[in-house]
Amino acid sequence: MNPTGLSASPAGAPAIPHLAIDPFSYGFFDDPYPAHHEMREAGPVVYLDTWNVYGVARYAEVYAVFNDPQTFCSSRGVGLSDFTKEKPWRPASLILEADPPAHTRTRAVLSKVLSPAVMKRLRDGFMAAAEAKVDELVARGAFDAIPDLAEAYPLSVFPDALGLQPEGREHLIPYASLVFNAFGPPNELRQQAIERSAPHQAYVTAQCQRDNLTPGGFGACIHAFSDTGEITPAEAPLLVRSLLSAGLDTTVYGVGAAVYCLARFPDQWARLRADPSLARNAFEEAVRFESPVQTFFRTTTRDVELGGVVIPEGEKVLMFLGAANRDPRRWEQPDSYDITRKVSGHVGFGSGIHMCVGQLVARLEGEAVLTALARKVGSITMSAEPVRRYNNTLRGLASLPVTFTPA
Template identity: 80%
Template sequence: MSASGSTASGVPHLGVDPFDMDFFADPYPTHELLRETGPVVYLDKWKLYGVARHAEVHAVLNDPATFCSSRGVGLSDFKKEKPWRPPSLILEADPPEHTRTRAVLSKVLSPTVMKGLRDRFAAAAEDRVDALLQMRSFDAITDLAEAYPLSIFPDALGLKPEGREHLIPYASLVFNAFGPPNQLRQAAIARSAPHQAYVTDQCQRDNLTPGGIGACIHAHVDEGAITATEAPLLVRSLLSAGLDTTVNGICAAVYCLARFSEQWQRLRADLTLARNAFEEAVRFESPVQTFFRTTTREVELSGATIGEGEKVLMFLAAANRDPRRWDRPDSYDITRRTSGHVGYGSGIHMCVGQLVARLEGETMLSALARRVASIEITGEPKRRFNNTLRGLDSLPVTITAA
């Protein structure tokens, strides 16, 4: 775990493996080590640079010309190896291509569109709480964090009812694939064929319900904004971006509110805090833990010189608990001013599904806080291990009606 020597450019070397199971089980001591060792570190295990402080993570995210995405936002460098699937037109692209495709998604997921979906999402949240109150004891992951988004987002997108069980494994696969060639990545890709086939099929124009978000993306082909080949890939982006961020965000929020009962009572007393309670959970738990960039030129970052073509790993979760940026960073506080957290990234590549995640998170937490007096964890929470995402596989809880 200790620093071992440093390079000529003054960058300290660390022997930690941020894709190791022990690290996933408890990343916080390593996050602190990464932050306190220096503004930029070199991780010998995977031969890459790492940044874990808020200022440096923010700087890398907001300089896409120097720290590019088109060479892959995982460990794999697309300039040197073939991507495991056709690259994302949003996540794995740079301007000007990224600017054009992103504009289409910004239109189909605009605040106005979200406003139109709010009533439907709120009604679905009420229905879910009805079902949960009847059950009283349930798994907060399968019966809440997954069940709620799966009950509304695929409909809003315009997916057919059959085959939706592929959606969560597909999102999990995408985020495992950003990691190194470890067991998690290899196993995910090995079993991915049916999930990929389903997703590829669902993203075609003929298979999407007219009027849904997916159909709206395809409509931009008629206007010449995107090509017929690009449209299915943009729909595909939403299948992971619109689902995993939300599932893991709701998981994080429920897990926080169940552990910190004073925050739950605070939310119950003031329902206008629902959106911020969700946002603070995204900062505190950071469902998306890491992302990579690749340098397009030699660059100096906080006194460290990084050569061209180097992978830089951004520890979003460590930045979100950086004491240089946050007061009492290791406490969950639903009244905290959360603006500036990098849980959804920052800059031009900020998560395209964030408005969906926020709307679903807010409507779900409001419905719960209005009608549930207490949430008690009644069994051992189980982690779901993933190279990029941090979340739970199981969270047994019991609720009481208000």
């Protein structure tokens, strides 16, 4: 870095600020908001010297990168690793780590499997399961909202909808955690996750095979598309695998974020109780406010101008979704949790062609849980300090001790 902290740019272009922020450090994970502010105020594009990557933290630039997949590609990896320079730790995702036209074909299959019409068929069952879960927790009174609700509810409905066997489901959340840790740099979190990955990977690989999936579930439906030639038999298990991580982590962390918000902001909890139809928006606002998925990388396929500066070809660009979702250039009072906010346009599930494939499932489950809470719970209070779960990509809690009183 030169003494001014600015890198040279083409003649006439503004310089790119160099920052010493490490977005994969424990200090950053504990409280990313000062660094988010620093990056947004430094400029539309910054350079993070710790990992030699470009960063975008303002909403406009994050949105622009998401919505130009030809220039900012995913096939070279959506983590720090560049797949043209090193081998992926597992076979690349046909959804997350693919570009058009290959991505277009496989994404079309998942869009049919997880269509709004399919969600409508699942709705009543998901709602009933959420009510039963909340009844059970209200009867208990005090419990931990992360394992007992944010994890327990999705695990009670999603694996069945997918068609997984009952045995071995304890591997699902560690597997999703592993995938998102692996997007980070070669730090302790990534290395430990990959070292421990063998049993989780073995379970997932086996479960994604056609013979292990129950008829009528999402997984069997994906394999059926290999019979019509829309995907190959070899691609089908990889697409089921994409659904395994996409359909669970976003929901677990999203539900955890929503309960955490409602416990901290009693005025918003009162609003939700008064009008349970706000449940879906309350979940959506929690995803904006907490941004369970914090970051994703892209790789430039050409020299590109962004925010008035030029990023060369072959460079990693780190998008800060959490920072974009609290950018005052885009949101009024961005640091407030407001369940009546017009929240459409947030990038908590991504944006563009790579928008989270599990988002419809996550939204249905989030709405189901918050609707049940609004109807059945009188008060939510934190009974001890929450404990953060550290992950290179995901932001959420490992523990959230709460007490529910009946409505």
